[in-house]
Amino acid sequence: MRDNSSDYRALFLGDVPMMDARAPVEFDKGAFPGVHNLPLMDDLERQKVGTCYKQHGQEAAIALGHRLVSGDIKERRIAAWAAFAKANPHGYLYCFRGGLRSQTVQRWLQEAGIDYPRVLGGYKAMRSFLLDTLEQAVEQxxxxxxxxxxxxxxxxxxxxxxxxxxxxxxxxxxxxxxxxxxxxxxxxxxxxxxxxxxxxxxxxxxxxxxxxxxxxxxxxxxxxxxxxxxxxxxxxxxxxxxxxxxxxxxxxxxxxxxxxxxxxxxxxxxxxxxxxxxxxxxxxxxxxxxxxxxxxxxxxxxxxxxxxxxxxxxxxxxxxxxxxxxxxxxxxxxxxxxxxxxxxxxxxxxxxxxxxxxxxxxxxx
Incomplete structure (x- = not known):
């Protein structure tokens, strides 16, 4: 299996294909050119899990997420991720912070027989890297x-x-x-x-x-x-x-x-x-x-x-x-x-x- 990556510079310079596992509402607010949005949870599912997290904590929220994304829904999403991974064998996946969502997608793909690396730090770290890139250019x-x-x-x-x-x-x-x-x-x-x-x-x-x-x-x-x-x-x-x-x-x-x-x-x-x-x-x-x-x-x-x-x-x-x-x-x-x-x-x-x-x-x- 290829290693997970935090080499954001190489990812952007190489136009490396990336799969964004965030919800569509997050993706629409801002994304990277050419990236595909294949979410772990849709907007409604994410909202329900977020509410559960605030009211009952992380463990209950994770359990709810697994109940919401199960059965046919889970199978369809894994199939979409697998299709992307096969079409883009040199790509990566990520979520917002490189945490639970991307780890879950990665694990479910592994269970389906596909090893696929993720971007450490996720969208937030890559976005910060690009903002720093602009500021450094203005200064230098x-x-x-x-x-x-x-x-x-x-x-x-x-x-x-x-x-x-x-x-x-x-x-x-x-x-x-x-x-x-x-x-x-x-x-x-x-x-x-x-x-x-x-x-x-x-x-x-x-x-x-x-x-x-x-x-x-x-x-x-x-x-x-x-x-x-x-x-x-x-x-x-x-x-x-x-x-x-x-x-x-x-x-x-x-x-x-x-x-x-x-x-x-x-x-x-x-x-x-x-x-x-x-x-x-x-x-x-x-x-x-x-x-x-x-x-x-x-x-x-x-x-x-x-x-x-x-x-x-x-x-x-x-x-x-x-x-x-x-x-x-x-x-x-x-x-x-x-x-x-x-x-x-x-x-x-x-x-x-x-x-x-x-x-x-x-x-x-």
């Missing part, structure tokens, strides 16, 4: 922040860099009031875990300097870790520039063409209506900052564009509200931000120049 590594007007293609730049940390990618959100994707965002803990594993892998590859997009504390509903966000207020800044027309076309691609395709891919024909609702909701989200008159005017342009897109598939009319929103809302806001951060800007240029500069900066170390 160097960071550069990538800024620029809306639509300059900051995400496109990050995708070309080996040392980029894509906060929006990990949060599944484009970062603005219009940034919600057709698919939902991860839980806060999932976001932090994904980011930490990204950092861990890049540092293992020898990277000690990272590029981040200039973000507010919130990327949709996901909070950028506090120490990292505080650092971003003082890191050197590289400013990405592009023409107004190019920015309009990029926004049209990302927030209209691609987003509509996402909704249609997920929801079929109904996706067109859901996309239209999402776009109008996004505009409503900045109603107070736009003011009533501007909001009404831009909403009229957006509704006309959506009607035409639904009727003919043409998206040209969307440029009207995009241009208006840039001229009247986003550009003045970003111009103010650029001025307030001017002392931190060490380079400014178009996409090709910025990519070259950031690659050279990384090469110099």
């Amino acid at each position: 590594c160097r960071f550069v922040v990538l800024g620029g007007m809306t639509g300059t293609g900051k995400t496109d730049v990050l995708s070309q860099l080996s040392n980029a940390l894509d906060l929006e990618g990990h949060a599944n959100h484009r970062g603005s009031s219009f940034g919600k994707r057709a698919t939902g965002q991860p839980a806060q803990i999932d976001f932090e875990n994904r980011l930490a594993i990204d950092v861990l892998k890049k540092r293992a590859a020898g990277i000690e300097q990272f590029v981040l997009e200039d973000e507010s504390r919130l990327v949709g509903s996901c909070n950028v870790p506090l120490s990292l966000h505080q650092g971003m207020q003082g890191y050197p800044l590289v400013w990405l520039e592009d023409s107004f027309d190019n920015r309009v076309e990029r926004i049209l691609r990302d927030y209209v063409v691609d987003l509509c395709a996402e909704f249609v891919s997920l929801h079929g024909e109904e996706g067109h209506e859901l996309f239209a609702e999402r776009l109008l909701q996004s505009l409503d989200r900045i109603y107070k900052r736009l003011g009533g008159e501007r909001h009404q005017r831009l909403q009229g342009l957006m509704e006309a564009a959506l009607d035409e897109q639904q009727r003919s598939g043409q998206v040209d009319l969307h440029r009207g509200w995009i241009e208006g929103l840039l001229h009247e809302y986003y550009d003045p806001m970003y111009a103010y931000q650029r001025e307030s951060k001017a002392s931190r800007i060490e380079f400014a240029g178009d996409q090709a120049a910025v990519v070259d500069y950031l690659r050279e900066r990384l090469a110099k170390g």
